[in-house]
Amino acid sequence: MNVPITRLYAFLLILFATLVYFTSKWAVFDAESLEDKTQNRRPLIEEQQVPRGTITTSDGVLIAESKPQGGGPHPVYVRDYPADDPSVFGNPTGYSFVNVGRTGIEQSENDILAGEQNEFASILDQIRDVPQEGADLTITIDAQAQRLAVQQLNSAIASTPGAAGFGGSVVALEPDTGAVRVMASVPGFDPNQVQDSKTFSQLSQDPDAPLVNRPTQSIYEPGSTMKVVTASAALDSGEFTPDSMLSGQTGIRIGGVPLENAGGETFGDIDMDFALTHSVNTYFAQVGEQLGTETMFEYMNRFGFNSDPELDYPDNQMAPSGVYSEGHLLDDSDAIDIGRVAIGQERLLVTPLQMAEVAATIGNSGTLMQPTFLQEAKDPDGRTIEQLDPDEQSNVVSEETASQVTEMMTHVTEEGTAAGLTVGGAAFAGKTGTAEIDVQAGLNRPWFIGFAPADDPQIAVAVMLERCQGCFGGEVAGPIATAVMEDLLSG
């Protein structure tokens, strides 16, 4: 009977080997997919047991913190947005709740806020019996300027014909660091309210889209603000100078179709400085055609078009700027009326953040800095674990080109389409835009981009209102831009 006993033992060992195989399958090989199962509440519960770090603005306003709930030795922590006016910061901060997930900075800086560490540090903490705790985050946003921007947008929307019921955006960047000082999106939302599932579904179905962070997520016709990109490409490519003369007549055929200047104004032979100052469509459309699609796209790409902004922000909340056809980006091999792209028409759609980056690039002598929200992160012991570390994104144009464009943009605010605007009395650079969205009804989309002071740029902005009737960028968006810049420069 010994042979069958030995075989029986071998068989039982095979059964045990099966157990080991399956245990390793669940514990190791399939662990990740099990952790992602919707039925698995463990990650959510564990995440809530970690006190998440606070979020504070650069001027010291606490805008997000975690509060213990339930008491006992193992409380869970729930997010609270304690600012007096939480809807001003709802975008771009976002929210973090178990039932509705995470968005915005709460999502993109989650590793810092949740205290996720590398394997080694977490083993050390386990040995020292230190519970996981989130790091506190200071963001580059200036609360005072952010509040001003939202308030200015709201009052402009209220007082401008045709603007009511639509939204607007303000983005302010530090040209030399990429720090995002203001990112305002109107209408906003109170992040404290989204943890209620009913309110959340109402907000997400609201046609005014309050949950959408317009500066990074929404794409719009840029209008004449695009001429700054065209002028930069023209000068930097060496094919034009500020003195290059072209006809400013209205009705010149561009892409085979006659192009009108704004208000049907017509000019003789003019130079680029004059053309930018007075925003002459036909001049820049000809420039665009002479540069060609390839050169225009080359410079657009350097400015950051055609890919998501390199901002530390969730991918699904950022849209690339570029020429769209049926929801897809076109590239320079597609049939594109590049003359009209050069003046912000055709099917060109951009985010407000992208246009702020254009202004910031010129303001930073032609170098685009990677935009960022991260000012500083401190672990619970008060040690700085991360800090704003300016990164160059690309060298877009030469210093010489940048200074030539700056000079032309300064003329815009002194004697051109934005004449009359001031930033604390100092010279500043700007460019207006008035995209026509419904010519018959006279509906426009007013824009303003710029930076100040002109001789030593400290702040660059892009302001956009989604809609107004019979108005211009210089009169609606311009004053908001100067007010925000003035505030940031004085603070």
Added chain:
Amino acid sequence: MSARNRELLALIPVALLLIGGFAAVFIARSDQIGDLSLIYGAYFFALCLAAHAFLRFRLPYADPYLFPLCALLAAFGLVMIYRIDDGFALNQASVFVLGLIAFCGTILLLRDYSVLERYRYLIALGGILLLMAPRLPGIGAQANGAYLGLSIGPVNFQPSEIAKIAIVIFLASYLAEHRELLSVSARRFLGLTIPPLKHFGPLLLVWGAAMVLLVFTRDLGSSIMFFGAFLAMLYVATNRFSYVLIGLGMFLLGAYLLGSSIQHVQERFDIWMDPFAPKGPEGAGQIQQSLFAQADGGLFGTGLGDSLLKLPGPFFPESCNAGFPECGSILPAPHTDFIYAVIVSELGLFGACGVILCYALIAARGFKTAIMASDGFSKLLAAGLTTVFVLQAFVIIGGVTKVIPLTGVTLPFVSFGGSSVIANMVLIALLLVISDRARRPHASASPVAGTEEGLAL
């Protein structure tokens, strides 16, 4: 070195595991530890030493590793139960005292275990009655759709734990007597060796009993355990693999036919096929939580006391009268059915492999005892007891890891539960008695001379 000295030496890892395990839980839960914690460990180890002293005195030649391996598993279980709830650990430690009494009692009473052969039909009848008892009105108790427990007053008792020993004794005795007839006078039919009809009858009876058991208790796990042990013993007795195939085929057919008509068994099967089915049966949550707990473990686990088990704060159900861990645990029944999932979660794949290795080593010692035994009854009894013990571990670990449909049996020596500990102590005591006789230097002095069986070796 003598067998007993080796045994004493082998108890050292048990002591180390106890100290290490309790210390780890101690550190992980420093917020709620009293002075009591180390006492459990000391208390348990004192019991081990007492048992060792008893063995030294009564069974000097018995296998030196069986007892320490079981003590190791029990220590492991005690640490895990302590980690889940310290009240349960105190309870479990007390149960070990009862188990030890049963252990010593078995050794004292059955030093000459040939009496078991004489009363085999009585024992078989007792075993079957025990199995059926949970369906009796008044004392039967239903849990999760299966009838497994007996509730007599405050005591909850799982009779199948004792019944498994009774059935194995009966089968060993019956097969030892009939094994030659079964294996010699067989015919071949369609390439399969068919046992003679006359002797086939009792085997059909056993198959029928397994099926009835399935219908009555609705418990697939016990059926697999009993029928598996039966097939293993039949194979050992006859060395005919074809019998195993026939038996297995009949069992699967019966289980399929009966299983599909019993809703509880059918549900268990559906859950096993796809635990994440969108509209699966309600019970699917159990196995899901088991897999999620294991996924948390990884290679080395979260550490004792550090996995998520008790639901924190607002997640803890408000209408919870029974208290943790009966409710408010993310993993259901963490101290009984799913204790293996807690082990994987906290000690990782490596810790779990350690537990499985313990069972494999116990199997090795058990089968070695069977090989060394001189008579057919002892061989079959040792092999049968070992198989039923090991199969029980396989059925529950296999259920928790989704190798087979989940059924509620305990993980021997590790799970919380009085009847399981006591029954398995008796089982190990029997194995030790057999091995003491098998390893005794003067085999001829043994009261029963297994002469003809001895020749068959």
